[in-house]
Amino acid sequence: MQPWTLLGVLSLLLAVPDALAVKSHDFKTCSQAGFCRRGRALSARAAEAKNTWKSPYSVDVSSIAITPNKAVFTAGVKSSLYPDIQFGLELRVHDDGVVRVRMDEINGLRKRYDEAASWALISEPTISQDITWTTGKKDIRAKYGNNEVVVAFEPLTVSLLRGGKPQIVLNGRGLLHMEHFRTKKVEETKTEEAAPVPEEGAEDAAEQAVFEAEKEVNPRAWFEGDTEDDWWEERFSTWTDSKPKGPESLSIDISFPSHGTIYGIPQHATRLALPTTAGDSPTFTDPYRLYNADVFEYLASSPMSLYGSIPILHAHSADSTVGIFHAVGSETWIDVSHASDKSTETHWISESGILDLFLMPGPTPADVFAQYSRLTGTPVLPPHWSLGYHQCRWNYISSDDVRTVQRRFDEEDMPVDVFWLDIEYAEEHKYFMWDAKNFPDPVEMTNDVAANGRKMVVIVDPHLKRTSNYPAFQEASDRKVLVMPSSGEGEYEGWCWSGSSSWIDFFNPNAWDWWKSLFKTTALKSGWSWTSSTTDIHIWNDMNEPSVFNGPEISMPRDNVHYGGWEHRDVHNINGMLFSNLTSKAVQERTDPPQRPFVLTRSFFAGSQRFGAMWTGDNLGTWEHMAVGIQMVLANGIGGMSFAGSDVGGFFGNPEPEMLVRWYQVGIFNPFLRAHAHIDTKRREPFLLEQPYKGIVKDLLRLRYTMLPVWYTAFRETSVTGVPVLRPHYVMFPKDTKGFTVDDQYFIGASGILVKPITTKGATETTVYLPEDEVYYDYFSHHVYRGAAKGKDITVQAELHQVPVFVRGGSIVPTRERPRRSSPLMKLDPFTLRVALSKAGSARGELYLDDGVSYAHEKGQFVWREFSAQTAKKTVRITTKDLGAEKKDAAVDGVALASYNPGNTFAETIKEVRVEKIVVEGLGGKPASVKVEGGKELVWEYAPGVAANGKGEGVAGVLTIKDPKVLVVKDWAIVIQM
Structure with a gap:
């Protein structure tokens, strides 16, 4: 472990932006992660063997069992490599046609983590009562409607078909590998005192035996490799990850034989239609990584992991859309390749967990969104005010500063709904405790903001400063609800903004009610609560990947221990969701009757959409980050996280006025609209701009408020159907092949509003794609454009004061046109x-x-x-x-x-x-x-x-x-x- 100090950490993080550019060496590549390296090597061996490759996994036909209602099929699975190791396969067909495929090791030396789905799902799905399984010599199959699921016995494959045509195939390339638990071989050491006297000739015989053993080829090397590659411990930089359970990774290939375009697996800074990472001439050389991480100044085009992970994919063609959701909470790498322009192959490699796949048959994008929503829930219907403009920076330095910023907005007649406070509001970064010198009157300050119909949002991070004069930490320690180190005893200690810190283990149910009690604004009979707060304060959850300044990959060691004895490696990607989940419930329950909370989270997982909003993290003030922010927001919508946005202006840097104006044009058409900036940037509140930039931004903010009825109506539909607020072209026009890769323009809900933000410097015009033979009206000028049956590009003016916005013919758009200071006044x-x-x-x-x-x-x-x-x-x-x-x-x-x-x-x-x-x-x-x-x-x-x-x-x-x-x-x- 590195000898970090708080001063050193802060010096690094407060350095000039150029010094904060993403340091790739801080984060693993696939070749530096043992289980990913092993998984990719397996794929390489299979590719080299070509047609002679055969998966060692097969169904034990004698063990097949079908439940009386015929909706659940179970069977044992054997591996020809390890005949003594038992696996169990289960298939369930849900009443909406989704097929759940689970596979786990049975009666192994240890138990694999199998609780990821329990955190992601809203309830146990309803099983179909109308399924008939037919067993043949080579497979067992069930047909329902136009769909059919087929389990082939040897080798084991699972296929979902529609109209007899394969849609999703599991293990079609034979890359399924569930590394079983095993006992570590302990090398015996000899001492001179204990060494027996060899019999005559025995030494020569022993040497010959060793020689023969070295000549023997490992019969399993073709599949597992010929070395124990990081099975029991792994080094990265200065850290050692102990692996007491040994190798337990899961590899599975998932093919889409009838679909040439895929979307999803947020969060990555990439195009919406995912570029390739394998095969001939891949766009990226590393797989897409799902491992929630605090990545400063991330690259604008990369498969690197970012702050959140949602293991969902949509596979799309002009004929249909299907989806898969893999309920796994450990680090996962995903390779993408195309055997042709009409098919897609993916390879998923996870560090731990069971196979728990949900195959969503569609056949339309709306159907897949509905099927996923029935599993993990729809996005929350947020409080109306949270759709207004949020003003933030790190940091407004005092209560007087907050009042001054509010006054300036009012003087300039610019609407705003929310003022934010970053970490400096808290005394020594002890969240819930105000810095009395700079914020001596937090309740009065909040009331002053609320008098104009506005709210405040303050940050609460998951790390607790380890000091006895901090009630939140002391109570957590006394209740034994903190994450433990690898020993499984005591409290893990790491470094974050607070200095020496510990982290609450939200997998521990004993932490739940206690955490919610901290947010009460009235004094409690027992325990400490946030009495210097009001119900007009809402919460920003940052750093919840978790971010640990002196930890491996700026996160928590994987061998840390959570409630139930599970290692952090098992639950890493779920961790951030539980923090925002409990915070959301805490804010909700501080009033009676409950009020809708607003909670912004940086880290998220499948199901996080039920609890609040997210943003795309520490972006840069560059044109590239402005553009990729749009693509990331669209991708997050596919994963359910519709309430999303990127920081207007970029977190790092000092954008020139032209860029800032264009970023506001992007921001007002994001579901979540917040301007935010790093502590070292110049103040850039919109009222500080010179004319004409100030006037343009003022008009943009007013446009956002004018269109709030459109946004709220769209959110209501999303909260019911799961179809995202921002809709890519493939969602709106699924049969239009020209629109499959369009990701720089989009529709707002079902309103008929089409937006094409400008993200290039010096632009005075742009090209907009119209996907149909219909009229489109310019929102501002009433100019009418006509599309074509096979799609059409049009050229439109886009001077700095212009943002291309169109109303699709056949739409009625409700707006409120009277300027107000905040949305509640409307x-x-x-x-x-x-x-x-x-x-x-x-x-x-x-x-x-x-x-x-x-x-x-x-x-x-x-x-x-x-x-x-x-x-x-x-x-x-x-x-x-x-x-x-x-x-x-x-x-x-x-x-x-x-x-x-x-x-x-x-x-x-x-x-x-x-x-x-x-x-x-x-x-x-x-x-x-x-x-x-x-x-x-x-x-x-x-x-x-x-x-x-x-x-x-x-x-x-x-x-x-x-x-x-x-x-x-x-x-x-x-x-x-x-």
Whole structure:
């Protein structure tokens, strides 16, 4: 272990940005990780052997058993290499068609970690009651609907088929290898005193035996390799990782024979459609790594692991989409290659754990999102205010500084909802304890912020300063809920911001209620709580990979011990999720009734979407990081983490005004919008900018607030269906092959809004891809563009003050156009409806509203309206109806819709909220009259369109209906007579 000091650590971390560029030598490559090296060597031997390669694993046919309901198949698995080692295989077919495949070592010397799924899944999936297994000589299979799952006996393979065509194949290349537990061979040492006197000729015989043994070829070398490669301990840099359980890695090849494009396995800074890492001319030479790590200034294009890990993949083609989710919490490396442009091969190598794979049959992207959501849960519906603008830096230095920043926003009439405090708010980095010198009045400061409808977010990291005058640490120590060192006794000690620190073991259930009690804002009868806080303070969980400054790969030693005796290597990627999970519940339960918490996490795993937001970590103020941030947010949405964003401006560096403006254009179209900066950067709050940059950013922030109804409606849909808030082209247009690799533009929910942020210096125009034969309207100018049946690129203006935003024909977009200082002040503001008519003269949109802070929406307290427009016989009718009432029996919304009442309490609070303006694009001519059905002529004006060319492009005709005095919560119809 390195002789670190707190001063040395801080000196390193506070150095100038150039000194903080990612140090690749701090993090392993596959060749430096014994189990990955072994897994890749196995793949290389198989490739060299080609058609002669055969997996040693086979099904023991005599052991096959099927449950009475026929949905669960089990069997023993044998390895020809180790006939005495037993494995067990289990297949379950869920009622939605997902197939779960589990394989574990049976009656081994030790138990493999098998609890990853219990942390990721929301409940035990429901098993199908309509499955019939058919056993043949070579396989057993079950057909259900158009799907079929086939288990081949020798060698063992598992295949998911649709219409008889393979979709997912496990062990098709024979790379399955579950390293079994074994006893370490202890070399005997001889001493002169104990050495027996050899008989005559015995010495020569012994030497001959050794010679013969050395000549003997290890019969298993073709599969396992000919050396014990880092089986029992492993060195990296100055650290030694003891491996008391020996080798226990898991290798499995997963092929997608009918799908040439794959997405997922966040988090990596790469293109959305994952580049290759193996085969001919790979893009990257190392596999994608899933190992949550604190990576300063990460590369903008790399398979290196970052802060979170979600082991999910989508495999896509024009015919279908399928997915796999592997519930494994240990370090995992994934190779990607293509046998052809229509198929994909992957190889997964995990350090420990069991095989626990979920095969999701799709066949559409929406189906795969739904299937994954039923497993791990949908993204949380966040508090409405958290979709506004968040202002942060490391660090606002005092309560007066916070008040000054708020005052300056108000003076410049710029909206903002949240002010953030980084680690310097806490006395000696003892979280929950304010620095009394700089923050003498935390409650009053928070109340001053809250007086304007705003919130505060403060950081709480997982490391606790090891000192008896820190109640959080002392109570954790007394309760014995801290992570233990490799000995399994005492408390692990490492270094982080607090200096000498220990880490709470959230795998220990004894830590749960205690941790939640710390966030109570009132004094407790027993124990310590955060009485110098208020319910207007929410939480930022950072450093929860966990980050340990003096640990291997800036993290915790793998042989540390958690609750239940599991090593840290078994649970590393799950660790960060439990921290944000418990923090979210703590913030939620500090009020009665509970209020929706906001918790931002840096580290995450499958299921983290249930607890809050994430951001892409310590990015750089560069154009490359701006661009890859978009791709990372899209990828995280595939993994369920829709509430995502990258730090506006970049965490490191001092972006020039042009870059900062462009970054705000990216940020306002991220689900999570936060500006953040390193302690050594210049202050760059938007009100400090010179004109015209300040005015442009002000307009951008106002645009974000204008579109909050779009964002909240999209989040509501995501919280129900699992389809991400930001939707890549393959999700919206799954059959359009030209859109499979498009990852620099995207749609916001089902709103019809298409965004193409600018991420290149000096740009004055850009190319936008339109995937269909439909009209698209420029959001700002009403210019109309027409796509094509096979997709079409258009060129649009993109000066610095312009961000390309389009409304797809056939959409109705609800907005609120009145500038306010914060989003809670908008709750009674009227709405504007933008009706963008399709080529056929129709349009549709939705608006979802609730109180934005409580859980009353789960009891039917909301307003959910549909707006539609139809054209028939020179008449356009714009109508609205109550979707809550119409879909009351819908299973997808469960209890909320079942208990919905149009006259619910929340609807009463906004019963006077009206539509103050309706803008109709694409009428094609001036109307003869515009009326509310059954009423008088309305006030309206019409701006005629201007044709630009013979392709149907130009400026659309725009009808503006002024204050029709129709209410949001009531049904109505407006009739436009042409």
